[in-house]
Amino acid sequence: MFENLKPQPADKILALMQMYRDDPRQEKVDLGVGVYKNAEGVTPVMRAVKAAEHRLWEQQTTKAYTGLAGDPAYADAMIELILGNAVEQDKIAAVATPGGTGAVRQAFELVRMANPAARVFVSDPTWPNHVSILKYLGIETVPYRYFDAETRAVDFDGMIEDLKGAKAGDIVLLHGCCHNPTGANLNQSQWQAVVELLNQGGLIPMIDIAYQGFGDGLEEDAAGVRMVASSVPECLIAASCSKNFGIYRERTGLLMAISQQGDAQALNQKTLAFLNRQNYSFPPDHGARVVTTILTDDALRADWKAELEDVRLAMLGLRQQLADELQRLTGSDRFGFIAQHRGMFSLLGTTPELVEQMRVDHGIYMVGDSRLNIAGLNAQSVPILAKAIVDAGV
Structure with missing residues (x-):
């Protein structure tokens, strides 16, 4: 063999x-x-992380499994951090994942399950693992222009022109902030134009947000994500805590599936839990519990x-x-x-x-x-x- x-x-x-x-x-x-x-x-190791870990060491009484989706309090805390009140809670299904990469992988798995014919449009360039995972899963990948090598800024006209070639049901992969590898980001008027294109074309956005707080600030870096999530019928969001909490090795991520249909949340939640079960069963919890402790304690x-x-x-x-x-x-x-x-x-x-x-x-x-x-x-x-x-x- x-x-x-x-x-x-x-x-x-x-x-x-x-x-x-x-x-x-x-x-x-x-x-x-x-x-x-x-x-x-x-x-x-960030000061708040050390303090939260010390608190867990003193107070935690078990290392038993969490649920397949992870601790619900972690999902709630991360949803509030990323989305604020932009989307009603009953529209959001969410699961903990092994890092942002795990969230990206689960999102692509969900796409393949829901629509095997869907293509995923990715910025040129993008984080190489996006393309690597898509290729491994056998999902068709289509690049769209993003970075202008002359100005070193976003080639927005090229981006929009290329995305007009997407078909209803296709996925558009977007970077929530701090674009990797270019560092060039969409401004708010450009985000709005992308939302309009998504809705006109029946396209489904998937947003990878791995650097919230590293760009213009926690709230500012989430503005584009919130605009998209609150304005389209369906959306996927893959988030990572590796960078902004400095817990790279704890592998702490979250995947959200958002649908404006009132009855979709339950099915989406069960499907995400099913995918967790097939890939790694119960997600890691230590980093997630550290993040939850920090986000739910004012000090x-x-x-x-x-x-x-x-x-x-x-x-x-x-x-x-x-x-x-x-x-x-x-x-x-x-x-x-x-x-x-x-x-x-x-x-x-x-x-x-x-x-x-x-x-x-x-x-x-x-x-x-x-x-x-x-x-x-x-x-x-x-x-x-x-x-x-x-x-x-x-």
């Missing part, structure tokens, strides 16, 4: 991480892996929001520092887009050959598509990166 297995393509980011570890240079800079790091290069929630805001502002500061340094070195504002992008990532929009040149000459490690993790920088490494970019002629 095993002799029939075929080697699978290596994960480019994991391969990049190994190359970085093997590089003996002291001034090497890791901008590949999508993990937040502070100025000391550490991914810290912990306030402390978490304060620390998250510090993280957001630190990334904005690094963006501005890098844009300013590049302007100083080049005498041009052509890199001003870096300060305008939001979230952990920006796409430089250069070639794999120049990315490799920066690695060889300066020890700059970024993915070949030129996605750089802003959170991998600090005040000392910004000038190193800026010089590498200029020397390579990006």
Whole structure:
């Protein structure tokens, strides 16, 4: 049996991480892996997370299974965080998942179950695992234009033109905020235009929101998601707590299925629970219970929001520092887009050959598509990166 297995393509980011570890240079800079790091290069445990875990350690009396959908209190807390009061609770079915990736996978499974003929339209570019999972599941994937390599902004006219080619029942995958890998986001008028197109075409949005609070703020980053969810007949939302709570290894996510039909929630909830049962049975609970503890306690929630805001502002500061340094070195504002992008990532929009040149000459490690993790920088490494970019002629 095993002799029939075929080697699978290596994960480019994991391969990049190994190359970085093997590089003996002291001034090497890791901008590949999508993990937040502070100025000391550490991914810290947030204060509120530590306090919530200590409380659980003192008070938790069992490690027995939760339900197939996870703890309902976790779903309620996350729905309130992401949607506020934009959608009535009885319209929403939700299940806990192993991280945002688990939520994405379950959403695609649900699409395949409900409409095997549906195509999924994905932004070009998008998070590579979106396409990888869709390909593995045998779901047809259609790219739509998103990033303008000249302006390093959203190619909105191209996006709308391509989405007009979607058929009723097709899925449109959208990034809720802090687009990965580009850092270029839709503004509110563009979100409204997307809603109008979705409704005119009978298209179903699926929103992946993995970075709420990393862009313009918790409420601001959710504005587009809330607009879509409250304005279309049906919607899927895959959410992650890895980044904004810093609990990457706890694998804490949520999948929501929203329907404006009054009688659809019960069937949707049972279907999501069924899919959980088939894939991993009961979802992990520790991270979910930590998140619930934080979001339902006024003091912990306030402390978490304060620390998250510090993280957001630190990334904005690094963006501005890098844009300013590049302007100083080049005498041009052509890199001003870096300060305008939001979230952990920006796409430089250069070639794999120049990315490799920066690695060889300066020890700059970024993915070949030129996605750089802003959170991998600090005040000392910004000038190193800026010089590498200029020397390579990006």
